[in-house]
Structure formats: structure tokens, C-alpha cells
Amino acid sequence: MEAPRSPMLLLLLAVLGALWAGGNTFETHIIGGREAAPNSHPYMVSLQKSGSHLCGGVLVHRQWVLTAAHCLTHPTQLLRLVLGLHVLGDPGLTCHIRQVVLHPEYKPAPHLENDLALLKLDGKVKPSKTIKPLALPRGRQAVAAGARCSVAGWGVTHQGGQLTRALQELDMRVLDARMCNNSRFWNGDISPRMICLAAYSKNQAPCKQGDSGGPVTCSRGQVAGILSFGFKVCTNIFKPPVATAVAPYTSWIKKVIGH
Numbered sequence: 001m002e003a004p005r006s007p008m009l010l011l012l013l014a015v016l017g018a019l020w021a022g023g024n025t026f027e028t029h030i031i032g033g034r035e036a037a038p039n040s041h042p043y044m045v046s047l048q049k050s051g052s053h054l055c056g057g058v059l060v061h062r063q064w065v066l067t068a069a070h071c072l073t074h075p076t077q078l079l080r081l082v083l084g085l086h087v088l089g090d091p092g093l094t095c096h097i098r099q100v101v102l103h104p105e106y107k108p109a110p111h112l113e114n115d116l117a118l119l120k121l122d123g124k125v126k127p128s129k130t131i132k133p134l135a136l137p138r139g140r141q142a143v144a145a146g147a148r149c150s151v152a153g154w155g156v157t158h159q160g161g162q163l164t165r166a167l168q169e170l171d172m173r174v175l176d177a178r179m180c181n182n183s184r185f186w187n188g189d190i191s192p193r194m195i196c197l198a199a200y201s202k203n204q205a206p207c208k209q210g211d212s213g214g215p216v217t218c219s220r221g222q223v224a225g226i227l228s229f230g231f232k233v234c235t236n237i238f239k240p241p242v243a244t245a246v247a248p249y250t251s252w253i254k255k256v257i258g259h
């Protein structure tokens with residue numbers, strides 16, 4: 001059974017999908033996740049359109065946010081970045097986006113690749129207890145199979161349901177890329193610059209709409225990946241969620257930020 005994959009798109013698509021499918025196929029949430037301790041992820045950003053959460057993002061510098069390129073489908077002037085949030089809707093620091101830089105080799109769905117974008121804030125944020133950049137990986141190698149990681153996001157927590165109000169997190173491990181790429185799994189769609197993730201229990205998954213663009217952290221204090229795509233049925237163990245590895249892109253990121 002090789003159904004086409006579905007990128008983790010926007011909440012709107014999730015809602016439409018749930019309506020079309022009678023709410024059955026877009027089971028899109030961090031199932032089995034837990035509420036994060038308030039402000040334990042001070043680098044976490046909510047990308048919003050008209051006050052609605054679209055995607056996650058990661059503050060990687062006082063003036064730059066790293067997210068998934070496929071999240072940037074709306075005109076920039078309609079988008080805002082909200083920093084320093086734990087519960088969606090709480091007052092946070094809302095910033096306009098001064099500049100959007102998609103990765104020059106970004107390929108949209110159905111064969112998503114290089115799914116990264118950098119968003120420049122309209123000013124430099126002052127680091128605080130609730131707002132603090134997360135460091136880039138030091139090496140150039142993507143995280144190795146078996147590494148213990150965690151993902152975080154505000155995506156919906158029940159199929160056809162609403163966005164989570166409080167930030168959720170879930171522990172995951174990195175799958176072997178060759179296995180993830182084989183014909184039973186993603187069948188050739190996994191590039192060497194992607195990370196496939198698996199939950200520890202088969203009833204858990206971060207495939208929720210609204211989680212795209214959010215961080216995968218494996219070693220403390222560093223962003224290892226940015227959530228990119230999953231499958232319609234998120235607990236399908238043969239279609240594990242996939243993130244873009246950040247390490248292979250650090251020179252591009254530093255070049256953009258340095259300009």
C-alpha cells in the first residue's frame with residue numbers, strides 16, 4: 001500500500017481534509033505527547049496569519065527564525081511571528097517579518113526537499129527568560145540513527161480538533177535513513193539531508209498540522225532538525241515523520257544571517 005505522502009501543510013488544509021474525509025484520514029497530532037514545562041523552549045516561535053497558528057519556527061539568532069519553506073504560502077505582510085509563548089493566544093512578543101529567504105534549492109511537494117526558510121524579524125529581540133535563540137549544530141553531519149530527540153509544537157491534538165493551547169513535546173528516536181528510504185517506508189523520498197523519526201510507542205506521533213517548521217532537538221541547546229512532512233495517518237509506522245536536518249545547512253544559514 002503506497003499512498004502518496006502528504007506534507008504537513010496548514011491548519012486550513014487539515015480542517016478541509018477532515019471535512020472531505022469525514023474526519024478519518026487527517027489524524028494529525030502529537031499523539032501521546034505531553035505539555036512542555038512553561039518557557040522550557042524559549043526559542044519556540046509561532047508563525048501566524050490573522051492570529052491563527054500556521055507553523056512552528058525556531059529563533060536561531062536575535063533577528064532570525066528558521067522554519068519550513070512550505071509554511072510560507074501566504075503573502076508575507078499577512079504573517080506575524082509570535083515569540084515567548086507557552087499557551088497560544090496568550091500575549092507574546094509579536095513581530096513583523098522584514099524578509100523571507102527560502103532555501104535556493106527548495107522543492108515543494110510532492111517531493112519536498114531542502115524545506116527550510118529563514119525569516120528576518122523587524123528588529124533584534126532582547127534575550128530573556130521566555131525568549132532566547134537556540135544554537136545551530138556544530139558539526140555538518142545529520143544526527144545519527146538511534147539518537148534520542150524531542151519535537152515540540154502547537155498542532156492540533158485530536159483529529160478534526162483544534163490546535164493545542166499549550167506547547168506539547170514528544171520524545172522520539174532517529175530511524176536508520178536507508179531503512180526509512182526503502183520501498184516499505186518512504187520509497188526513495190528521503191534525501192541524506194533528512195531525518196526520519198519514530199516515537200517510542202506506536203500510538204505516538206508528531207504528524208499534526210501546525211507542527212511543521214517546529215524544532216527537533218537531540219543534544220541540549222542545539223536545533224538538529226525542522227519538521228517537514230508526515231503522512232495522512234500519522235501513526236502509520238511505515239510513514240514516519242520526517243524533518244530536514246539542520247547540520248548540512250549551517251553554512252547557508254550563517255551566510256544569510258551574516259549579510
Ligand SMILES: *[C@@H]1O[C@H](CO)[C@@H](O)[C@H](O)[C@H]1NC(C)=O
Nearest residue numbers: 177178181188189190191192
Ligand atoms: C533514497 O533513495 C533515493 C532514490 O533511490 C536516493 O536518491 C537517495 O539518496 C536515498 N536516500 C538515502 C538517505 O540514502
